[in-house]
Amino acid sequence: MYAAVVRSFDHAPRYESFDDPIAKGENEIVVDVLAAGLHPRVRAGASGSHYTSTQELPLIPGVDGVGRLPDGKLVYFVAPDTALGTMAEQAVIDYRQSVPLPDGVDPVMVAAAMNPAMSSWLALRKRITFEAGKRVLVLGATGSAGQMAIQIAKRLGASQVIAAGRDADLLNTLSNLGADSVVSMAGDPEEMATQVGEAAADVDVVIDYVWGQPAELIMPALLMRRSERDRAIDWIHIGSMAGTTIALRSELLRAANFRILGSGQGSISTADIVAELPALVAELAAGRLTVNAKAVPLSAVEATWNVPAPRSQRIVFTPTAAVTR
Numbered sequence: 116m117y118a119a120v121v122r123s124f125d126h127a128p129r130y131e132s133f134d135d136p137i138a139k140g141e142n143e144i145v146v147d148v149l150a151a152g153l154h155p156r157v158r159a160g161a162s163g164s165h166y167t168s169t170q171e172l173p174l175i176p177g178v179d180g181v182g183r184l185p186d187g188k189l190v191y192f193v194a195p196d197t198a199l200g201t202m203a204e205q206a207v208i209d210y211r212q213s214v215p216l217p218d219g220v221d222p223v224m225v226a227a228a229m230n231p232a233m234s235s236w237l238a239l240r241k242r243i244t245f246e247a248g249k250r251v252l253v254l255g256a257t258g259s260a261g262q263m264a265i266q267i268a269k270r271l272g273a274s275q276v277i278a279a280g281r282d283a284d285l286l287n288t289l290s291n292l293g294a295d296s297v298v299s300m301a302g303d304p305e306e307m308a309t310q311v312g313e314a315a316a317d318v319d320v321v322i323d324y325v326w327g328q329p330a331e332l333i334m335p336a337l338l339m340r341r342s343e344r345d346r347a348i349d350w351i352h353i354g355s356m357a358g359t360t361i362a363l364r365s366e367l368l369r370a371a372n373f374r375i376l377g378s379g380q381g382s383i384s385t386a387d388i389v390a391e392l393p394a395l396v397a398e399l400a401a402g403r404l405t406v407n408a409k410a411v412p413l414s415a416v417e418a419t420w421n422v423p424a425p426r427s428q429r430i431v432f433t434p435t436a437a438v439t440r
């Protein structure tokens with residue numbers, strides 16, 4: 116078969132011939148891969164920098180995808196944690212980590228949307244008790260996952276969603292996805308933090324895709340402006356687009372009812388993740404969530420890998436020719 120193959124962590128994957136995958140375990144099955152998304156998580160895995168990386172080479176990138184079973188049915192699947200990922204004509208999947216797709220659903224749309232959508236879906240449904248009426252701030256709202264977070268928070272009953280991001284043009288489109296207000300994260304960092312803190316002082320949940328300096332500055336700016344500091348606020352760290360570390364002043368943990376937690380692979384069990392897949396697929400199939408996806412043949416993987424896609428657009432590689440949109 117042909118696959119995207121990483122042989123060095125400092126080089127983009129190359130499209131080359133690779134051994135056909137073989138199903139070994141009793142729950143394993145080989146699927147033809149129709150679509151696999153180029154998520155930030157996939158790039159991190161291919162560069163050896165993701166926290167789950169075993170540094171094993173060669174590797175085939177890709178953490179999820181849409182595949183065709185031998186009986187012709189389509190499934191969305193989360194790949195087993197091995198070096199042989201989904202950016203290949205074929206992949207071995209664990210049948211238990213897949214969900215059937217309804218007829219007519221677009222494989223490229225599903226492959227683009229599931230990873231970014233799962234981030235906030237799981238965070239709000241599995242990491243905290245999220246009740247209708249809560250107010251939410253999304254940091255990094257202009258990205259694919261941030262845009263999904265706006266829509267999902269609203270879908271789960273948020274009374275107010277404040278979208279924060281840097282890209283001014285994109286920020287101005289986010290009301291179309293359900294954002295009640297937007298606030299800029301561009302410009303001078305201290306002024307930015309004050310601005311976000313003022314705009315979101317009384318939120319109940321922060322969905323944070325950026326971490327690093329912006330989060331470090333926004334935390335005190337927001338917490339010290341709360342009208343009721345003993346009202347709980349859950350700060351859910353999901354991504355590290357602006358950095359992996361922050362300095363946290365200890366008094367912030369005393370001065371407000373402030374809870375920091377993370378959401379991702381490891382903090383939620385695989386069984387819990389898999390159990391949430393059908394509900395999210397149903398949301399997508401019903402057209403309730405919008406994603407900006409672009410299909411690219413897998414043969415163009417090397418040329419595409421390091422070219423920045425337009426902001427918020429998710430590249431989806433199509434390893435087999437059968438995908439039409």
Ligand SMILES: NC(=O)c1ccc[n+]([C@@H]2O[C@H](COP(=O)([O-])OP(=O)(O)OC[C@H]3O[C@@H](n4cnc5c(N)ncnc54)[C@H](OP(=O)(O)O)[C@@H]3O)[C@@H](O)[C@H]2O)c1
Nearest residue numbers: 155234255257258259260280281282354355356357378379
């Ligand atoms: N834990 C999980 O389950 C999980 C699941 C999916 C994704 N993630 C993580 O979530 C993050 C976002 O994923 P994505 O799919 O939305 O990526 P994406 O589409 O590439 O979007 C990236 C976002 O980060 C913002 N950003 C980048 N650098 C920034 C900085 N220095 N300061 C402020 N904002 C910055 C961008 O803002 P502008 O465009 O406005 O500049 C954009 O909103 C990634 O770290 C990803 O790995 C985690």
